[in-house]
Amino acid sequence: MPASSARRLTVVLCAAEVLTMLGFSTFAVLLAPLRDLWGLSNAQAGLIGGAFFAGYTIAVPVLVSLTDRVDPRRVWIVGALLAAAGNAGFAALADGLATALLFHALAGAGLAGTYMPGLRLLADRLEGRAQSRAVALYTASFGVGTASSYLLADWILRAATWRLAFGVPAIATLLATALVLLWVRPEPPRIRPPTRLLDFRPVLRNRHSVTWSLAYFAHSWELYAVRSWLIAFLAFAAAGQVPGSGWPAPAQVAFGASVLGIFSIVLGGECSIQLGRKRTVLVLMSLSAATGAALGILGGSSYALAVTLALLHGPLMTSESASVTAGALGNADPAYRGATMALHSMLGFAGGVFGPVAFGAVLDAAGGSGVPGAWSWAFAVLAAVTLAGPLALLVIRPADLPGDGRDRAGRGPGTTSGCGTSPSGRRGAG
Known part of the structure; x- marks a missing residue:
């Protein structure tokens, strides 16, 4: 085109x-x-x-x-x-x-x-x-x-x-x-799948695509847990602060973090193109996990520090979103791209459902929302789940996409530039 x-x-x-x-x-x-x-x-x-x-x-x-x-x-x-x-x-x-x-x-x-x-x-x-x-x-x-x-x-x-x-x-x-x-x-689709509708077995056999979707699950777990609990945490951190101190209210901080995240999505996608997709996602998800843990451990002691870390964590948390989605789609077998996207979306939604619930459960188990240490534990467990995304990339080693990092990472000389082609040159290879 x-x-x-x-x-x-x-x-x-x-x-x-x-x-x-x-x-x-x-x-x-x-x-x-x-x-x-x-x-x-x-x-x-x-x-x-x-x-x-x-x-x-x-x-x-x-x-x-x-x-x-x-x-x-x-x-x-x-x-x-x-x-x-x-x-x-x-x-x-x-x-x-x-x-x-x-x-x-x-x-x-x-x-x-x-x-x-x-x-x-x-x-x-x-x-x-x-x-x-x-x-x-x-x-x-x-x-x-x-x-x-x-x-x-x-x-x-x-x-x-x-x-x-x-x-x-x-x-x-x-x-x-x-x-x-x-x-x-x-x-209309150029290639139609020979399997029945809702048969996801061919998608699950494509490890290159599924691994990116697993990273998306970890990303969504973190994203929706933080979006659900951030305002409550900031309100806890703000308790006892002197009114009119010049720092924004918790809801304003959450909105600002979301807006910054819009720009980080585009920047993260560009970094994947220039530096390699796996390398970029590994770094960004690891930084997000570390910053989120720091937010829970340090933010409860100072509202100013909580606001600063929240505004840093927000864009880091969303920065790899487009990169993992493009990784899943670009490595999909063209005949099963729709099924791949359906599975990718369902995994992301599952993370979005369970993340906030698990965060609250850890918070309750550690003493409740009035205890500083409980917030530390909740954010620490959240960081551990987030790191499951980089771990999956390191262990399974899915392919980058054609053009990523000038084709240095994850692709051999026999790879074509067509979407959905695996490093071995076979469509949707597992």
Whole structure:
């Protein structure tokens, strides 16, 4: 694909990703007002929030695996319409627990049909460094959309009604659908898998791709545990601080760390291209684990130190996200790229589910959130799980991608430049 066409495709899909993500955090912003309006318990309100991810989990293996068999553009459009219907239904019809569960789960299923299928649209049309850079930008767009979702929902809630906070993302998703219909051409898969839908055995036999997905599991475990507990930890560290000391509030620190992480995703992807993917991810994940452990051990004694370490840990924590995703996709057998992405996404979601729970369990076992040592233990265990990602790369040694580190690392002279080719020159070799 010509460079100009590659850039246009990347811009269109990144813009569409941001637009479809504008409803991602809407319920999180509106949780307390809707809980009180509908007379829900905290558990019921949390159940509505979880319904989004339940819808995603149920839909992602089917919708993403389908991209091996039908045009990914068609799957993306179906996903976008599901997301628009979920948000629009919430805006117009939600009036309590049952309807909110239904429409929020539908919106989550829509994300399953847009996020990874959109990544597939890039991966199928680009190769080498252009593919790696596009994946980094697309992954960063997820963060842009998430942060924008918080701000948009909060602004609309202050200026208008909560129903409009769901209605605007529905309209934005329809706009994204128009962009994809106009600027992304249809392109059915060139190779169709001989196996049945949801048969992941060929994917599991590809150690080069699966290892990157295991690193993604460790990355997601750390990322979602910290996003769930960081504000609570910073509030603990701030207890007893003199008001007006000039340091930002915990929620502002968390937002700042998330914004910095958007830029680090792109920078980490570029480092993988220039220096080698394994080398970059090994260094970044190890630094993230070390900084996270330091945050738990040292941050409880000083709010200023906690803020500083949190703002350093945030971008380190996200910096390898695009690199491990591109590693999994680039080493996938082209016939099973959709199934590979489905497995990759499910492993990432599993890390996101279990990470926050495990963090809280360690916190409770070590004495509770009021004990400084308990936070130290929780962050130390989290760092140990994070290091499982670099350990998997060291032990299994998956391949880098063509063009990474000027082809120095992980590829022999017989390797071609096609995506999904293993170091031995065989597609999807195990």
